[in-house]
Amino acid sequence: MSRPHKLFLAALTVASLAPMASLAAEVFGSGTQSLLRGTTPGDFAPPAFYGGTFPGSFPVVLTDAQARAAVVGAPDNTFLSLPGSGLGASGSGFTGAYVEVDFGMNFGADTTLSIWELGDNEESAHLWLWTNNGGNVQFSFTRGVNDKTSFDLSSYAGSLASLGATSFTKVGIGGLDAFGASQGFDLDAVSITPVPEPSTYALMLAGLGVLGWCARRRRGS
Numbered sequence: 001m002s003r004p005h006k007l008f009l010a011a012l013t014v015a016s017l018a019p020m021a022s023l024a025a026e027v028f029g030s031g032t033q034s035l036l037r038g039t040t041p042g043d044f045a046p047p048a049f050y051g052g053t054f055p056g057s058f059p060v061v062l063t064d065a066q067a068r069a070a071v072v073g074a075p076d077n078t079f080l081s082l083p084g085s086g087l088g089a090s091g092s093g094f095t096g097a098y099v100e101v102d103f104g105m106n107f108g109a110d111t112t113l114s115i116w117e118l119g120d121n122e123e124s125a126h127l128w129l130w131t132n133n134g135g136n137v138q139f140s141f142t143r144g145v146n147d148k149t150s151f152d153l154s155s156y157a158g159s160l161a162s163l164g165a166t167s168f169t170k171v172g173i174g175g176l177d178a179f180g181a182s183q184g185f186d187l188d189a190v191s192i193t194p195v196p197e198p199s200t201y202a203l204m205l206a207g208l209g210v211l212g213w214c215a216r217r218r219r220g221s
Helices: 001-020 065-070 153-162 198-220
Strands: 030-038 048-053 078-082 099-107 112-116 124-131 136-142 148-152 169-177 183-194
Touching: 030 065, 048 065, 048 148, 078 099, 078 169, 099 124, 112 124, 112 136, 112 153, 112 169, 124 183, 148 153, 153 183, 169 183
Parallel strands: none
Antiparallel strands: 030 099, 048 078, 078 183, 099 169, 112 148, 112 183, 124 136, 124 169
């Protein structure tokens, strides 16, 4: 094969594999912003952040730094408990424990949001998807039998637009109950995964097809 053909094939390979590399670009929480203990009674007096390891020791008192570290990075079975007592009356302030997780990047509605909660106690949380203009989209959920719960955020594209925003910046998570041995929603990790557009898959398949054609032509020459 001539040098120009080799260079063309190399460039085509890079162009074809680039979309493939982006298909599994899961990003875990890299930092925390607001961290609130709330006014819901917990396991300790005076009230303190608490959590633990699962399976292992819990509940144990956590420092502010330990509480923040427990919810960033990939799942590691180390959690922060977020106790709560419900949302309260409409318009009232949230009184449960609350933490905000960011990812070092903004993200759009074409994203899958995943949350890991340890222990199967049907524990519930309320979520705030904060936008780049200070607004937010909210919803509540109760975990099922799996530690990992995922949400397709595409259904919130209209809400994002109605707020005049172009992206989300962070996820706020507040506990809604005091279930479990370590009372509250036992948060381990949070991640976002961009969902590729159909055109990305089409480009990847087209590129792989051309690569196959080039390989067959090379063998035939």
